[in-house]
Amino acid sequence: MAARVRRKPDDAKRMILEAASKLLAAGGPAAVQVRAVAAEIGVSDAAVNHHFGTRDQLLESLLRFGGAKLKAELRNVLSEWADGPAELVRALAALYADGYAELALALHRSGWRDTGAGMLDEVIGRLHDQAVSRCAGTGRTPPSREAVQLTMAGLHQALAMEPLFGADFRRSAGLAADARERTLGWWTEILRATLSGSRLPEGRRTPRRPEQDGKA
Template identity: 80%
Template sequence: MATRVRRQPDDAKRLILEAASKLLAAGGPAAVQVRAVAAEVGVSDAAVNHHFGTRERLLESLLRFGGAKLKAELHTVLGAWADGPIDPAELVRTLSALYAGGYAELALALHRSGWRDTGSGMLDEVVDRLHAQARQHCAATGRTPPSREAIQLTVCALHQAVATEPLFGDEFRRSVGLDDTARAPLLDWWIETLRATVAGQG
């Protein structure tokens, strides 16, 4: 008989959410079933339900888990910015990678079911760092720095674009005669747009 491993509740929840995240990336929200998650972790269905109550609560927790993971990755990006000039390329790619991993579909599914995220300010620190960099750069080059609101609007539009890319990207590209090969250039365009905003006006 196999020995049951007893884990602390927080450790058990983390393992369950990591397994659910893996299933989400592979098959979207429909793949995140209690039985599948339990099998991935090596526990019973009851163990998953014990920590999350229902599948709906598991999915809500999974979306928050994705948000926490994104925040941690953004802190890594911000830490890299401390060593030199800010380049928004890694920021854009970090945001894009999260939503490409199934979190766009999960957010839409939860939204359709009536769930609403009341959190705010996830990218505030990013905006502040970009604004500070813009002011510093423009002071040294004699350019007019962008307002904080201009950076907020650019980051907001970028965030919206990469979040909806896995859901509607193909349709939007086809609407202007582009195909799948334009996906990477479109991401590069967002990087250049953010760089241009931070660079200010001559």
């Protein structure tokens, strides 16, 4: 009989959540059962319950796990910035396509509510800072932080619902149900347009700095 491997609690939790994430991507929330997760990594059902209590608590932790993965990926996108808007849109879309849209909806229907806020705060802050820096070099007025917030809120909502309702909404507007790639491209252009700012009025040689807004 193989010796039992003892892992630190954080390592064990991460392994369980990674296994649950794999099952979620393959079969949706219904596939994330304690027994299936335990079998995936070769532990007992009791071991999974020891770390997460109940299946509902496991699912809630899995949703937060997905959010943490998304934040890390978006941080990398913003650091490299080869084509920031396109990569950011695709990173958001990929997360929800892997079952997290269904998971969020299932938890919401069960009565669970996420009381946290600002999952995208860091991303929005960095997008705004980068937009201000780029606009300073192009002679354009940078977007306000709220403009970036509103754009990201709309983008996030649309991509979270895309796997569930995207095709139906496109059909309702007379678009082909399979126009997902064009939808992602449209959102990329919306984000890019927001971040590019607006043209300065005639006679303004240098853009107004954000801290000057509201000052005479």
